[in-house]
Amino acid sequence: MYLYIETLKQRLDAINQLRVDRALDVMGPAFRQAYSLLPILLHHHHPQLPGYLDGNVPCGISFFEPDETQKSWLTRLGWHLPLVDEPVEMPITGVYSMGSTSSVGQNSTSDLDIWVCHQSWLDNEERLCLQKKCHLLQKWCLSLGVEVSFFLIDENRFRHNESGSLGGEDCGSTQHILLLEEFYRSAVRIAGKRILWNMVPCKKEEHYDDYVMSLYARGVLTPNEWLDLGGLGTLSAEEYFGASLWQLYKSIDSPYKAVLKTLLLEAYSWEYPNSHMLATDIKQRLHDGEIVSFGLDPYCMMLERVTRYLMSIDDHARLDLVRRCFYLKVCERLSIKEEKTGWRREVLSQLVKEWRWDAARIAVLDSRSEWKIGRVREAHNELLDAMMQSYRNLIRFARRNNLSVSASPQDIGVLTRKLYAAFEALPGKVTLLNPQISPDLSETNLTFIYVPDGRANRPGWYLYNQAPDMQSIISHQPLEYNRYLNKLVAWAWFNGLLTEKTQLHIKGNGVCDLAKLQEMVADVSRHFPLRLPAPTPRALYSPCEIRHLAIIVNFEHDPTAAFRNQVVHFDFRKLDVLSFGQQQQCLIGSIDLLYRNSWNEVRTLHFNGEHSMIEALKTILGKMHQDASPPDAVEVFCYSQHLRGLIRTRVQQLVSECIELRLSSSRQEPGRFKAVRMAGQTWGLFFERMSVSVQKLENAVEFYGAISNNKLHGLSIKVESNQTPPVPTVVNSYASEGIIQFFFEETSGDRGFNIYILDETNRVEVYHHCEGSKEELVRDVSRFYSSSHDRFTFGSSFINFNLPQFYQIIQTDGRSQVIPFRSQTLTQLCAVDLATSNQGESTHAPRYRVH
Known part of the structure; x- marks a missing residue:
C-alpha cells in the first residue's frame, strides 16, 4: 500500500508540474509575474507588499517555500520578505488555479480563477479580512493587466453544502458537486497541500470518508499534509438544472466555452443515474498510469466526452459546432505559419486533421476578428440555438425525474432575469448580438430606405450596409427591417455597426432627410454609451427600472413642417404647443421612446398622431413602479422645423412633472392627478398607487366626477x-x-x-x-x-x-x-x-x- 501511495504521489506531482509549466508557457510576462508572486503575497502580510491592510489578516500557506523563479521576481522587484515567526498550523491550506489555466483552452487573453482554500477555524472577521486582502490583490493584478478572480473556499464548504454569493464569476447555489468536480479535474496546485481526493480509488468513492480514515489509521497518509474537500459521491439530478442555467447565463459573455460545458452537463444527464463524471475518468487514468489525451488535459477530455455523446445520439450538427467552438476557444490560428510550434498548436493540428477540415474552413475561423454583421448574426443564432437545444434536453430530463431545483429562489430569480433580459425577443426590444464573437462590427456605409404604403414590400424602413446604389441594393437582402426608423438607428448603434466614421445615406421619401438623421444619430451616440457594467444581482432581482430615457419628438412626423410659407396666427400670451393657435393644434405629431433599463435592456417605442404625447406619457409612467428610483437622465430630442426650442422645453417640463408625481414618496394620497390640454381637449392623468390611468374629460362635471371617483375607489381588490x-x-x-x-x-x-x-x-x-x-x-x-x-x-x-x-x-x-x-x-x-x-x-x- 505504501509503495502504491508513493507512486500515486509521484504521478500527481508530475502532472501538476506539467500543468504549471504549460500555464507559464502560454502566459506573457505580466501573467507570469502575477502567477508566481500571488503565493508569496498570500503567505506574507507586510506594509511594503501589495495587498496590505490593517487588521487581523490571516496569512501563511501550508508547506510553502519560494522557489527559484519566485526568488528571482523578488530580487528583480527589490522586495524584501519580512522575518516572522510562522504558526504551527497555517490558516491558508493551499492556493490553486482552476478552469482553463494550463489546459489547451488557455490562451494569451485568458483570465485566472484562483481558489484560496483556508482552515475552517477562521472566524468571520478573519475571513472578511482575507477577502479584503484578495480584493486588493485583484486590483494589483489588474494594474499589471492581468484579470484574476479569487474565491475563498472553506475546507468544509462542500461537506456542509454551503454556497457563495451569486454574481460575477461565483455561481452561488446553482452548483455544488459539479463545481467541486470541475475543480478536481482542472486544479493546478500553485502552493500548499496536495489534493487528497486524487488518492482515493474510484471504486472507493462511495465510501470516501471511511477509506480516508483507514489510510490515516494505517499511517499511510498524514492528515495535515492534504487538502480534503470531500468526495464527489453521487451527483444529484436536482443539481443539473441549476448548473445548466448557470452555464446558459455564462453563455451571454463566453458563448464558445459555455457550449462545451453545457453539452458536458447534457452528456452527464444522458447517463443518469449512472453518470460517470469527467474528473473520475481523469483520476482513474491517473491511478492506471494511463496518461493519455495530451497529458490528461481537461479540455481535450471534455471534448472527447462530448464527442462520444453527440455521436451516440447522431447529432452531427452540434458536433460540428462543438468542434468549431473548441477551435475558437483554443485561439491558435493554424492558417498563419509560425516559427515556434507549441504543444497547443500541435494538439489542434492533430485534431483538425482527424476532423478532415480543409484550409478554407480554417481560414474563415481564423478571420473571426474581421467578421461583420452577417456572419456574426449567423454565428450568434447558431450558438443560441445549440444552447436552447441543450437546455430543452436538460428540462425534459428534469421533468421525467420530477425534480425540484437545489438552487435558492433568489439565485434562480437572478439567473432567469439575466436570461430574460439577454435573450427574450419582444416588440421594440433591441436585440444585442454577442460582442464576444467579433470585436468590430462597424460599417463604412449604412443606407436607410423608406417604403410607403401600397408597395410590394411591407411599409417601413430597410437598412443596408452599402452606399445607395439601387442596382446593388436590389440584389441584396436588408440587414434589418422595422416599421419605424428609431428602432433601426438604435439597433445599428447598440450593435456597433454605426460609428462616427460611418457614412450615412437615406432615401426617406419625404419622411426624414439626411440632416435630420445625422442629427438624431449624433444625439443618440452622445447620450447613450455602448457598454455599461453588467446589472447587479440586486438589480436583476428587483423590478426593472428605466435608467436612461430619450424622448424623440417629431422625428418621423412634424406638424410644424406645414407652417412653411404660411401665416400662422397665435397669441404669445397663450403659447401652448400642445394646443396651438386658433385651431388649437397639437404640434407633436410623433413620439419615439428610446430607453435603457436597470437590466441593461434597450427598448424602443413609437407613437404618432395628435394623441401621441398622452400615449407616450401613459406608457412611460406605467413602466415606473412607485418606489422606483428616478431615471438617471431624461433627454428630449426635438426635430421640428419650427418652434423646436419651445416644443422641447414644454415636453421636458411635462415629462418631468409627471415623473415627479408618479415617484413622489411624500404624497401618497390616491387622488393625485394632472390635467393636460391637448388639441383642444382636456385629458386627466390619474396617479394611483398601482398605475397611471388616462381619461378624456369633456366638461367640468365629468372632470370633477373623475377626480372624486378616483379618490373614493382607488383600486379593486x-x-x-x-x-x-x-x-x-x-x-x-x-x-x-x-x-x-x-x-x-x-x-x-x-x-x-x-x-x-x-x-x-x-x-x-x-x-x-x-x-x-x-x-x-x-x-x-x-x-x-x-x-x-x-x-x-x-x-x-x-x-x-x-x-x-x-x-x-x-x-x-x-x-x-x-x-x-x-x-x-x-x-x-x-x-x-x-x-x-x-x-x-x-x-x-x-x-x-x-x-
Whole structure:
C-alpha cells in the first residue's frame, strides 16, 4: 500500500508540474509575474507588499517555500520578505488555479480563477479580512493587466453544502458537486497541500470518508499534509438544472466555452443515474498510469466526452459546432505559419486533421476578428440555438425525474432575469448580438430606405450596409427591417455597426432627410454609451427600472413642417404647443421612446398622431413602479422645423412633472392627478398607487366626477369581507407592469399567512389566513406559469424566462420591509418546468388551503 501511495504521489506531482509549466508557457510576462508572486503575497502580510491592510489578516500557506523563479521576481522587484515567526498550523491550506489555466483552452487573453482554500477555524472577521486582502490583490493584478478572480473556499464548504454569493464569476447555489468536480479535474496546485481526493480509488468513492480514515489509521497518509474537500459521491439530478442555467447565463459573455460545458452537463444527464463524471475518468487514468489525451488535459477530455455523446445520439450538427467552438476557444490560428510550434498548436493540428477540415474552413475561423454583421448574426443564432437545444434536453430530463431545483429562489430569480433580459425577443426590444464573437462590427456605409404604403414590400424602413446604389441594393437582402426608423438607428448603434466614421445615406421619401438623421444619430451616440457594467444581482432581482430615457419628438412626423410659407396666427400670451393657435393644434405629431433599463435592456417605442404625447406619457409612467428610483437622465430630442426650442422645453417640463408625481414618496394620497390640454381637449392623468390611468374629460362635471371617483375607489381588490385590511403600502410600492409578483406576510398567532398577488397589469388579489407550505405553493405556481406562459421565442422554440417573483414581508423596527423569499429547504422552486412546449401536465391537488 505504501509503495502504491508513493507512486500515486509521484504521478500527481508530475502532472501538476506539467500543468504549471504549460500555464507559464502560454502566459506573457505580466501573467507570469502575477502567477508566481500571488503565493508569496498570500503567505506574507507586510506594509511594503501589495495587498496590505490593517487588521487581523490571516496569512501563511501550508508547506510553502519560494522557489527559484519566485526568488528571482523578488530580487528583480527589490522586495524584501519580512522575518516572522510562522504558526504551527497555517490558516491558508493551499492556493490553486482552476478552469482553463494550463489546459489547451488557455490562451494569451485568458483570465485566472484562483481558489484560496483556508482552515475552517477562521472566524468571520478573519475571513472578511482575507477577502479584503484578495480584493486588493485583484486590483494589483489588474494594474499589471492581468484579470484574476479569487474565491475563498472553506475546507468544509462542500461537506456542509454551503454556497457563495451569486454574481460575477461565483455561481452561488446553482452548483455544488459539479463545481467541486470541475475543480478536481482542472486544479493546478500553485502552493500548499496536495489534493487528497486524487488518492482515493474510484471504486472507493462511495465510501470516501471511511477509506480516508483507514489510510490515516494505517499511517499511510498524514492528515495535515492534504487538502480534503470531500468526495464527489453521487451527483444529484436536482443539481443539473441549476448548473445548466448557470452555464446558459455564462453563455451571454463566453458563448464558445459555455457550449462545451453545457453539452458536458447534457452528456452527464444522458447517463443518469449512472453518470460517470469527467474528473473520475481523469483520476482513474491517473491511478492506471494511463496518461493519455495530451497529458490528461481537461479540455481535450471534455471534448472527447462530448464527442462520444453527440455521436451516440447522431447529432452531427452540434458536433460540428462543438468542434468549431473548441477551435475558437483554443485561439491558435493554424492558417498563419509560425516559427515556434507549441504543444497547443500541435494538439489542434492533430485534431483538425482527424476532423478532415480543409484550409478554407480554417481560414474563415481564423478571420473571426474581421467578421461583420452577417456572419456574426449567423454565428450568434447558431450558438443560441445549440444552447436552447441543450437546455430543452436538460428540462425534459428534469421533468421525467420530477425534480425540484437545489438552487435558492433568489439565485434562480437572478439567473432567469439575466436570461430574460439577454435573450427574450419582444416588440421594440433591441436585440444585442454577442460582442464576444467579433470585436468590430462597424460599417463604412449604412443606407436607410423608406417604403410607403401600397408597395410590394411591407411599409417601413430597410437598412443596408452599402452606399445607395439601387442596382446593388436590389440584389441584396436588408440587414434589418422595422416599421419605424428609431428602432433601426438604435439597433445599428447598440450593435456597433454605426460609428462616427460611418457614412450615412437615406432615401426617406419625404419622411426624414439626411440632416435630420445625422442629427438624431449624433444625439443618440452622445447620450447613450455602448457598454455599461453588467446589472447587479440586486438589480436583476428587483423590478426593472428605466435608467436612461430619450424622448424623440417629431422625428418621423412634424406638424410644424406645414407652417412653411404660411401665416400662422397665435397669441404669445397663450403659447401652448400642445394646443396651438386658433385651431388649437397639437404640434407633436410623433413620439419615439428610446430607453435603457436597470437590466441593461434597450427598448424602443413609437407613437404618432395628435394623441401621441398622452400615449407616450401613459406608457412611460406605467413602466415606473412607485418606489422606483428616478431615471438617471431624461433627454428630449426635438426635430421640428419650427418652434423646436419651445416644443422641447414644454415636453421636458411635462415629462418631468409627471415623473415627479408618479415617484413622489411624500404624497401618497390616491387622488393625485394632472390635467393636460391637448388639441383642444382636456385629458386627466390619474396617479394611483398601482398605475397611471388616462381619461378624456369633456366638461367640468365629468372632470370633477373623475377626480372624486378616483379618490373614493382607488383600486379593486379581491377580498373575503368588508372587514379585510387593505393591501400593505410596501406591496403597492413594488407595483410594476409586466411582472407577476407574490408577497407572503406572516399573521399573528396561528392564523397562517397572507398572500398578496400583483399580476402583470398590477391588478391585486389578496388571500388571507392561508395554511400549508409556502415552498410547495412557490413550486406549484412556478410550474403553472412556466407551462402556460411561453414568452421566449427563438425559431420554433418556446422558453419562458420571466417567471413570477416571490417576496417575504417582514417587520424591521416597526416598519414593513420586502425581502426576497428564501427557502428553508433549498429545494422548493420548481423552475425545472420552464416549458419547452405546450404539452399539458396532470394537475395535482394543492397542498395549501385558503380560508
